[in-house]
Amino acid sequence: MISEEILAQIKKTQKFSDAAIKLMHVVNSVNYSANDIIEIIRYDSKLTAIILKMVNSAEFGMRRKVDSIKNAVSMMGAKKILDIAQEIYTRMYLNKPLSGYESDGMWQHSLRTALAAAQLAPLCVKPYDTEKAFTAGILHDIGKNVLSNFLGNTAHSFIDNIDRHRLHDYLEAEESKLGTNHSEVGELLAREWQLPEFICQAIKHHHKPSLAEEEFKPIAYIIHMADIAAMLSCSDQGSDSLLYEVDTTYTDYFHFSGQELEEIILVIDMECEQIQKTFAEIGE
Amino acid sequence: MALIDTGKNKVLLLGIGDYGSTNRADTEIKTMALGSCVAVVLLDPKTKTVGMVHVALPDSNIQQSHRTFKPGYFADTGIKILLQDMKRFGSSGVLSDMYVKLAGGARVIKAEGVLDIGRRNIEAIKNILIENKIKPVAHDLAGVISRTVTVEVKTGIVRLSCPGRDDWFI
Numbered sequence: 001m002i003s004e005e006i007l008a009q010i011k012k013t014q015k016f017s018d019a020a021i022k023l024m025h026v027v028n029s030v031n032y033s034a035n036d037i038i039e040i041i042r043y044d045s046k047l048t049a050i051i052l053k054m055v056n057s058a059e060f061g062m063r064r065k066v067d068s069i070k071n072a073v074s075m076m077g078a079k080k081i082l083d084i085a086q087e088i089y090t091r092m093y094l095n096k097p098l099s100g101y102e103s104d105g106m107w108q109h110s111l112r113t114a115l116a117a118a119q120l121a122p123l124c125v126k127p128y129d130t131e132k133a134f135t136a137g138i139l140h141d142i143g144k145n146v147l148s149n150f151l152g153n154t155a156h157s158f159i160d161n162i163d164r165h166r167l168h169d170y171l172e173a174e175e176s177k178l179g180t181n182h183s184e185v186g187e188l189l190a191r192e193w194q195l196p197e198f199i200c201q202a203i204k205h206h207h208k209p210s211l212a213e214e215e216f217k218p219i220a221y222i223i224h225m226a227d228i229a230a231m232l233s234c235s236d237q238g239s240d241s242l243l244y245e246v247d248t249t250y251t252d253y254f255h256f257s258g259q260e261l262e263e264i265i266l267v268i269d270m271e272c273e274q275i276q277k278t279f280a281e282i283g284e
Numbered sequence: 285m286a287l288i289d290t291g292k293n294k295v296l297l298l299g300i301g302d303y304g305s306t307n308r309a310d311t312e313i314k315t316m317a318l319g320s321c322v323a324v325v326l327l328d329p330k331t332k333t334v335g336m337v338h339v340a341l342p343d344s345n346i347q348q349s350h351r352t353f354k355p356g357y358f359a360d361t362g363i364k365i366l367l368q369d370m371k372r373f374g375s376s377g378v379l380s381d382m383y384v385k386l387a388g389g390a391r392v393i394k395a396e397g398v399l400d401i402g403r404r405n406i407e408a409i410k411n412i413l414i415e416n417k418i419k420p421v422a423h424d425l426a427g428v429i430s431r432t433v434t435v436e437v438k439t440g441i442v443r444l445s446c447p448g449r450d451d452w453f454i
Contacts, residue, residue, distance in 0.1 A: 101447070102447035102448055103447070155447060155448030156448050156449070158448065159448045159449060162428075168393075169393055228392050228395065228399065231319050231392055232319040232320040232391070232392070232395075232399075232401055232402070233300070233319060233320070233321075233340070234300060234317050234319060234321075235317050235318065235319035235390070235430035236316060236317035236430070238447050239446075239447040239448030241317070241319070241430040241447070242319060242390055242391070242392045242393075242428045242429065242430050243392075243393065243428060244392055244393060245392070245393040245394050246392055246393065246394045246395045246399060248394060256398065257398060258397075258398040258401070258404065259346060261398055261399065261401065262341050262342075262346055262401060262404075263346060263347070265340065265341065265401065266340075266341065266346065266347060266357075269300050269301070269340060269357075273299070273300075
């Protein structure tokens with residue numbers, strides 16, 4: 001049972017920009033055109049300015065200056081610009097401290113999960129669209145932005161109870177204190193913002209994918225495994241890092257070897273480092 | 285890798301796959317938020333040089349190009365490159381001349397088999413130590429704990445920290 005205070009907080013929580021929400025719907029459409037992306041981004045001046053700064057940075061090595069979103073899309077492709085746009089607006093939203101989780105910000109973990117999800121999507125026994133997997137991955141923990149203020153200084157006692165096996169994991173710890181968890185609240189927040197259904201379902205089931213409806217099981221398992229890969233590669237998300245259970249039924253959806261998982265982690269680290277270098281270079 | 289001057293001391297901050305060493309007593313070497321990664325700390329009692337490498341994966345044969353780009357990333361190449369780096373401060377470059385401390389190699393709850401990369405990292409590093417006929421003088425490995433690892437060059441003491449837990453030392 002979710003308290004009235006938490007429900008009120010969901011309604012009050014600052015929303016992504018209109019352009020960001022529109023881009024998530026573009027990802028969900030089967031056939032989007034370069035023009036769809038240009039038309040959305042060009043009316044968001046802040047997003048446009050940062051994208052142009054990024055694509056003109058040394059990391060991208062462009063020979064001539066890119067001076068418009070239209071040029072950026074024609075030179076780098078719509079998919080790449082869509083990825084960059086998502087990295088920018090989630091960074092603006094998720095790179096804030098969350099005291100309830102003793103976290104400096106969720107963005108790096110969210111980005112790692114998104115990069116892992118894009119790697120895992122084609123390996124799923126029911127292969128999934130990599131762009132949709134990336135988007136669901138980067139948003140999977142948005143519920144923590146709502147719950148953080150309600151958790152107070154609970155981290156020490158949560159961890160103590162998990163260590164002593166009084167609680168299974170951090171999800172159960174959240175429930176013991178608040179009667180809900182960040183997956184459930186994240187789904188409600190995604191619905192409040194009218195995000196596409198696959199994102200709502202992935203957020204809701206990312207810790208317990210076996211409970212997802214059949215249609216949404218692939219994306220739920222992809223985000224579940226991507227979250228784990230991200231925690232293993234760098235567990236910087238906060239007090240809850242590593243303290244979640246693997247849904248062992250994942251083997252129904254993935255048959256990767258230890259070496260294949262290691263290769264995925266290597267790619268996450270390489271791509272994440274590249275993206276962080278670019279943000280550092282442009283001073284964002 | 286970055287050298288940060290806090291005013292009180294200097295901190296050599298290592299990212300994933302980075303390595304670094306120094307003999308400056310006013311410096312700490314630190315690496316943050318290890319999941320399945322392992323921090324290998326080498327202490328040279330003769331030259332008072334301290335080094336650390338942030339190992340992410342057990343075996344560099346997984347990808348040849350990354351081995352050259354970031355040798356510290358893998359257990360097999362990471363320890364070698366750290367020993368090489370410590371020679372700048374007069375160290376012998378021989379592993380058996382060092383004291384070794386290890387931290388990290390964690391997993392998520394119920395992650396076994398292919399998912400337990402932490403265990404494979406620990407095994408790879410311990411095998412290298414066995415080949416060189418040495419044992420770690422201290423370690424804090426495995427479990428479901430995210431570890432930030434800081435070694436104080438002056439004393440060789442390794443401080444471990446994790447959000448929501450009190451610091452502990454090895």
